Amino acid sequence: MxxxxxxxxxxxxxxxxxxxxxxxxxxxxxxxxxxxxxxxxxxxxxxxxxxxxxxxxxxxxxxxxxxxxxxxxxxxxxxxxxxxxxxxVAVTPLEKFDSDLLTIQKYPGKTNELFTKLLLNVTLLSTADPTAFLRGPVHVLDPLCGRGTTLNQAMTYGLDATGIELDKKDFDAYEQFIKTWLRSKRVKHTADSGQLRRDKVKLGSRLELEFGLTKEAYKAGDTRRITYYNCDTITGTRLVKTGSVDVLVTDAPYGVQHGSHRPDELARSPRELLRDAMPGWVRTLRPGGALGISWNTHVIKRDELAALLGEAGLEVRAGEPFDGFAHRVDQAILRDLMVARKP
Incomplete structure (x- = not known):
């Protein structure tokens, strides 16, 4: 041994x-x-x-x-x-950019960047091709992306990513941060932002980034993409091509401060949000793709979430080691994660 x-x-x-x-x-x-x-x-x-x-x-x-x-x-x-x-042991991490891409941003409610990496890791490893991310870019979607920690982790790995977030303050903060970071690091890139429209109806705002992992790669047309839609998650996933996402990862709302716009109200129950959004999220996943979600077990019980994922057509990964991720964040939050694969 x-x-x-x-x-x-x-x-x-x-x-x-x-x-x-x-x-x-x-x-x-x-x-x-x-x-x-x-x-x-x-x-x-x-x-x-x-x-x-x-x-x-x-x-x-x-x-x-x-x-x-x-x-x-x-x-x-x-x-x-x-x-x-x-x-x-000489390690060979996948990181393409400096760690400050993940650590510079400090704000209340930020998901720990190490946990974000953990959630992305176990979801990537639960796809039909678990080591695909080591060989080339896969497409990551975070449909509740906040200020973009998941997007930044995907970018660090050299992956393509799409994020959706309702809060305009979060969108503006991320846009300002990432544009400044790319310029200060002299990463070759293009950035396009403006109104997000569909069928001539304004849905919110958008940010589209295209960048190279190196200057030489950028010149050769070998680029990665980050797309951020500032709109409701249910609306935003309709803008994502069916079956185009390899892994969907998100940190679900912990309480009543989070929500999703509905036609007549702001739905503040995380349970309702997940139930309404899950069909659209699953539609974006390719066959063999995986969904990873972290959540506050004080708000939704594990069995209830597993049933929700099963009803959406996903195969939940249960038992060891997936029953060993629960941990305390604070007195009101006991966080756990769940991963499921699309057949």
Whole structure:
């Protein structure tokens, strides 16, 4: 057997940092389904006063295995045990841009960027082709994208992404941030924004970005796209081509401060929002694509959400390790995640 230890990223958020070891163990188990040698004896070990998540494999990790594990959300470093010594494993993360793309924005209610990465990871790994994102761009949709943490994580991975958000303040904040960031990093790109219309009816605003991962790639026409629709999620998903999305990930509303415009009212129940929006969300997914959603279990019970996804025609991933992601955010929020695949 070959023994490994993962040093966790020192998260600034203390509550999330306390949950990180358990979350990483569950995430590692999902990654393990795509490794050449599944991890065994996953646990925790304190070495030199530092906590590590540890695991064993029957075969030494291959180059492909390391490329995959390099993207674990809370991974700071990976070591292979050699007796009492730790040998660093050279990681090859997928990141195409600096981490400040994810960390600069600070605002109340922001989803922890490490959790956003975790949610995207386990959803990508639940598609019919779990390692496709390592080989080339896939299309990510966040239909409740707020100020764009999911869009930025997809961009960091070199993926295409579409976001939908009703709140105009969030849209404006994201537009200002991303345009400034792209210019300051001298990323070759084009940006087009303006009114969002359909059948001559104004729906909201839009932002369309096209950028290259390198200057050379941009010149050669090898680009990625970020699209942001500032409108109701039910309306916005109608603008997304049927079967064009590989993974849909979103952090569902935690309480009454979130909502979606209906013809006559602002629907403030997360339960109603998900029920009304789910058919449109699922329509955008390609066969074999996956949907990942995080939510406050105090608002919607796990069985209820699973039934909602099942009614929409999705196959929910249940049991280990998907029952190990629940963690406390604050006194009012116990967050969990659920992933389902479209047949």
């Amino acid at each position: 070959f023994d490994y230890g993962i040093l966790l990223y020192p998260a600034a958020n203390r509550v999330y940092a306390d949950s990180s070891p358990a979350l990483l163990r569950a995430e590692l188990a999902v990654f393990g389904e795509s490794l050449s040698s599944p991890p065994a004896d996953v646990g925790e070990r304190r070495i030199g006063g530092i906590d590590y998540v540890t695991f064993s494999t029957a075969q030494r990790l291959s180059e492909q295995d390391i490329a995959l594990l390099s993207n674990l959300s809370s991974r700071y470093a990976i070591f292979e045990f050699e007796g009492e010594l730790l040998r660093p």
